[in-house]
Amino acid sequence: MSGTTVGLTSEREIARLISKVERGEVTDVAGELAFGTSAGAHVIGITGSPGSGKSTLVDVLARQMRADGRTVAILAIDPSSHLTGGAVLGDRVRMSSHSQDPGIFIRSMGTRGSTTGLARAARDAVKVLDAAGYDIVIVETVGVGQVELDVLTVADTVAVVLVPGLGDTMQMNKAGIMEIGDLFVVNMADRPETSRFVRDLKQALAVGARHSHTDMPPVCCTVALTGDGVADLWATLREFDERDQASGRRLARCQEQQSRELTRRIENQVMAMLHQTMDTSARL
Incomplete structure (x- = not known):
């Protein structure tokens, strides 16, 4: 779908099928797909602690991707309202600046009071978005619990968002998220403690890389509110995709x-x- 957009009718079909997936009405997603098989989208998982600015970062990152001619689908795994069962951060409220862009599809998925089946539904929703032909599918998770870790297994590249001064590295180590991160994003990098935080993070990642005999994952610094560093983050994500396809x-x-x-x-x-x-x- 590079350089093209998804038509309104297709968007409605996509939304309808994802709704059926959420309600557990579809057991075989492949059999339900009316618009082709896997198109090879680059699936990017973005996770981190609440308050780390993930939604703002995804918003700016999607704009950068669109400027590069890519079509983008965003699947936001959000906490649910106890009253309505819907996602608290509604897909039309958050990232409203993209509402008139036909090259971006945004959908939120909530737990609806129970996490049972959410990971499966999210994975199936990614299949739908991939089959729809989007170049990039961004899966944003709120929090770092087991459900989020299960959801992120569908991603080709996982970016972990951290913030200086919030004790994120300790929390992420406890949750096991540091082990699945392909790259790490230090957001709100205009804070005075950023330099020390990045140094400590790289030291922790270097130790982990030595133990697992792997390369140390890259660290990108961003200020999502101003857009600083987002172009470099997008370039790093592209490099991951190109390298993974070639290898x-x-x-x-x-x-x-x-x-x-x-x-x-x-x-x-x-x-x-x-x-x-x-x-x-x-x-x-």
Whole structure:
């Protein structure tokens, strides 16, 4: 879809199918897709603690991507309202500056009172957006719990957003998020403690890289409110995508995701059969 836009009718179809996925009405997303199979979107996961400026960063980053001619779908995994069951940060309220851009699709998904099935629904929604032909799918998660970690397994590249002075590195280490980050974004980098924070972060990442025998992930500094550093962040994300495609890592990751998905489906089918057998036995 590079250089093109999604038509209004297609957007409605996409929204309708994602709604069905959220409600658990679709068990086979591939069978429901009416607009093609995987188109090879670059799926970018963006996570971090609440208050780290992720939504503002995603907003500015999407604008940078659009300026580069890319079409973008944003899937925001948000906390839910206890009254309505909908996402608190509504997709038309947040990032409203993109509302007139046909090259950006924004959708929020909430837990609706229970996290059960949210990770699966989010993964299936990414499949829908990929099949719709968007060049880039951004998955933004709120918080760093197990559900968010499960959602991020669908991403090709995971960016962890941190803020100086909030003790983020300690919290992220406890949550295990540091292990899945491909790159780290120090947002609000205009704070006076930024230099020391970046130095400490790089030291922690270097230790982790030595233990896991991997390269140290890059660290980007941004000020989302002003846009400073966002162009460099986008350039780094592009480099990840180009390198992963050239090395075959993207394909290998896709195959791994498909294998995990098949395993989950088999497990769910077996559990459903067991429950059905137990119910039948109880009635006899």
